[in-house]
Amino acid sequence: MSTVYLAIQISVGRIVALKVMNPSLTSDPAFSERFQREATIVGQLSHPNIVAIYDIGRAEDLNYIAMDYLPNGSVHDKMINGMTGEEALRVTKEIANALDHAHEKGYIHRDIKPENILFRADNSAVLSDFGVAKGIVGVSRMTHVGTVVGTPHYMSPEQTRGQTVDSRSDLYSLGVLFFEMLTGFLPYQGEDTVTIALKHISAPIPKLPLQYQAYQKMLEKFLAKDPDQRFQSGQEVSTAIDQLEAAARTPYIPNAAPEDLSVMALIRALFAATSQAIKWRWNRLTNLRWNKDEGFHTRKSFNDSVFGSEIAPTIFATRIQQQTHINPSLIIHNRSLRKLLLITGAVIISWCVLSVILQSIFAQQIAQGPQLLNKATRATASLFISPKPVTAKLTQNNARSSVSSKTQSSATSSVAVVTEQSSVASSQQVSSQASSIALPTYALTIKTTPEDARIRLMNIPEKYKEGIALTSGRYNIELSKTGYKTRTEWIEIKNEPLSVSFTLEAELDLSNPAKATIPNIVYGGKNAPALVRVPAGSFTMGNDNNMHSAPAHKVAIKAFAISKYEVTFAEYDFFAQSTNKPLPGDNGWGREDRPVIHVSWNDAVAYTQWLSKTTGKKFRLPTEAEWEYAARAGSTTTYWWGDNELDAKGKANCRRGCSSNYSGLFGSKTAPVGNYTPNAFGLYDVSGNVSEWVQDCYQDNYKNASSTGAATDEKQCTGRVVRGGSTKDNVQHLSTSARDNIPSGYLNETLGFRIVMELN
Structure with missing residues (x-):
């Protein structure tokens, strides 16, 4: 607007x-x-x-x-960086006072959301954007009963129904915002706007995390379905917050009777606290990610859309919040300490029981598993039982190099008792008369093209040699040779010898087209990414099984060149530095050959325009039809590799279903470009890694789609198409026909792009 x-x-x-x-x-x-x-x-x-x-x-x-110029950003920005409970209360109180003043003057805001609350230089919160506000009394030509105005995630039940609303609808929206500031999540989420609206109308009020239980009653009054049961004015909200803060400053004095501290009372408290903690963790499990490089991360998502036609959609990312108490000076009171001790006790008891079970029943299997787990469980179990000795056969062929060369070659096997002390002795040389102690090993053979490539084992000290004996496990290998791109791979030995082959990709000097020996490589000029020529042809675009990619239709495509890889940080950073643009963040995942992230559609278009100007050639984003044609590479299946999602391993980087080395139990990140198998056109990462902006303005379906592959565009385009899925998506979202609708100015860690060069 x-x-x-x-x-x-x-x-x-x-x-x-x-x-x-x-x-x-x-x-x-x-x-x-x-x-x-x-x-x-x-x-x-x-x-x-x-x-x-x-x-x-x-x-x-x-x-x-x-x-007013308000320089300190919005609540949206604050939530991305993390908000404390105290900050959330302060902002809620200040906006409640602002709403109280507006309501007294006879106006309802109707669009309370993070982007509409800004901050002055002194960090005080300011309510803005009264563009859809209306008078409480009187009739306006702007809206009428049955018309829905607002942002779906923040609408009150009566607002979603299109009914007449009053000041209490604004307070409901403020309650949604209050919940989001505390938790980093919206209380009601869904796949589409109707689902979200129904949840506002009928779904139960969500529970706050344990550390914010003191706010639960206030939240329930904010989000009551019946307006008569909510806060009736902003002043009432402000008073409730004052009382809550006063209570937090009052030292907690337990008034439990002696009989409340009985064993049965403590056991009941233990189970209640444990079940509550488990429930909370379970609710967050699907959104938490972890790996040893990054620690814990909260999955970011965006899933908002237009409800009605009076307001543009707003796309949100889940925000990672700092979870603190109301008053940091109190930190924890007696009740919280008791709960903490009970939960800690439950965890310790569970670990002891698990250790005893593993070492008394599964001692043989656990001894062959992770060494740290074996040692930890044995140490714990030894407090209660005498751990069973574990026997293992050791042949001369699988003896580790740490065993003395004095071991007799005629000995074909021996039996050893593996104890915690013997695991230390196994790293030293022993005589032929001593018990030989080692885990089974298996030969690893790596073949490379070219044959003289250097092979390194990156996560163990041993140097690689053909047929090296290694225990079962995962190994990170690096393959390198001058004139070829260095390649890193993870391999896994599973209780049998392993032989693998890898081909290194030649480094092409694209500054000299004569040296680009691969026929489908196209020279785009200095600073242009590597390009692949895609031949002219026709294909069936879309999927009749999905309403947003139907109907399937024939499209004829002219030949074009498309970037072989997603545009990388190295390529985009050069453009940004040349044009004095800010460098996008990399989430700590690394830059250089990783795909650029945190770029909007507008940023991607600016990059293609700069490249066109500096090279004298015509660059642009691919049309949606060109993207799907290139991604399919002649295939007619669900994915470019076939219809079986289980075959995604080694072909895509996604959150679940791809067995990606860059996706752990609690987190996922982008992989360096070219890390996975290319499709038949030689294009890398058309599935997963980052979702890719294309030229088209988003339409709900293909009813009016062009048969020539031309981009769909509108003067007032509210959303652009992104294709391919990202490292945050499950494998099911990586199908070549899957598409998403994102506003052109939006950017986050899942969005990147590749480019097209037009051929004469």
């Missing part, structure tokens, strides 16, 4: 935010009225927590409003 500029009001030398209405909407009376209404409403409100308007006018057919 409008663009906001940082400006100076020359008459008074004041810095302001200048909101300028889109010129193409000037002729639309509804938009002009709404723009005027925002200024009129805010002009009648005077409150420190409501944005102030300094001027409204029209210049050269441009409608504008000059208002």
Whole structure:
């Protein structure tokens, strides 16, 4: 609807935010009225927590409003960086006071959400964007009963139904925001807007995490389905927060009777606290990711869409929050300490029971498993039982190199008792008369093309030699040779000898087209990514089994060149530095040959325009049809490799189902480009790694799709198409026909792109 500029009001030398209405909407009376209404409403409100308007006018057919410049970002930004419980309470109280003032003046905001709450330089919260506000009394031509206005995730039950709303609807939305600031999650989520609306109407009020239980009653009053059971005014909210903060400052004095501390009472408390903790952790398990490099991460998602036609969709990322108590100076009181001790005791008891079971029943199997687990369980079990000795056969062929060369070659096997002490002795040389102690080993043979490539074992000290004897486990290998791209792979030995083969990819000097010996490589000019020529042809685009990619239809495609890999940080950073653009963040995953992330559609288009200007050739984003044609590479199956999702291993990087080395139990990240098998056109990572922006404006289906592969575009495009799925998606979302709708200005860790060069 409008663009906001940082400006100076020359008459008074004041810095302001200048909101300028889109010129193409000037002729639309509804938009002009709404723009005027925002200024009129805010002009009648005077409150420190409501944005102030300094001027409204029209210049050269441009409608504008000059208002407060609020430099400290929005609640959305604060949540990304983490908010404490104290901060969430303060923001909620300040916005409740702002709403109370607006309601007293007779106006309902109707669009409370993180992006509409900004911060002054002193960090005080300010309510902004009254563009869809309406009067409590009187009739407005802007809306009528049955029309839904707002943002779906924050709408009250009556608002989603299109019913008449009052001030209590705003307080419901404030309650949704309060929950999100505390947890980093929206209380009600769904695959589409209707599902979200139904949950607001009928789903139970969610529970807050344990550390925020003191806020649960207030949340339930915020989110009551019946408006009569909610807070009735912003002042009532402010008073409730004052009482909550006062209670938090009062030292906790237990008043339990002596009989409450009986053994049975403690056991009941133990089970209650444990079950509550397990339930909370289970609810968060699907959104938590972990690996040893990154630690814990909360999965980011975006799943919002338009409800009705009066407001643009808002896409959100789940925010990682810092979970703290109301008052950091209290940190923990007696009740919390008792719960903590009970939970800790339950964990210790569970570990002891598990250790005893493993060492008394599964001693043989656990001894052949991870050494750390074996040692830890044996040490714990030894406090209660005498761990069973474990016997293992050792042949001369699988003896480790640490065994003395004095061991007789005629000995074909021996029996040894493996104890914790003997695991230490196994690393030293022993005589032929001593008990030989070692785990079974298996020969590893690695063949490379070219044959003289250097092979290194990266996660163990031993140097590779053909047929090296290694125990079962996973090994990281590095293959390198001058003139070829270095390649790293994980391999796994599973109780049998392993022989693998790898081919190194030649480094092509694209600055000299004559050296580009692979026929389908196309030279795009200096600084251009490696390009692959895709031949002309036709294919069936879409999938009739999905309403958003139906109907399947024939498309004819002209020949074009497309980047062999997703655009990398190295390529994009050079562009950003050359044009003085900020460098996008890499989430700590690494830059250089990893695909660039945190780039919007607008950023991707800017990159192609810069590349066109510097090379003299025509670069752009691929159309949706070109992308699918290139990704399919002649296939007609669900995935470019076939219909079986179980075959995704080694071909894609995704969260679940790809067996990716870059995805752990609790986390996933992007892989360096070219790390997985290419499709038949020689294109890498068309499935997974990062979702890729394409040129097209998103349409709900292909009913009006072009048969020539041309991009669909609109002047007022609210969302662009992304294809291919990312490292955060499950394998089912990597099908070549899958598509998503994302606003062009949105960016996060899942979004990247590849480019097309037009051929003459």
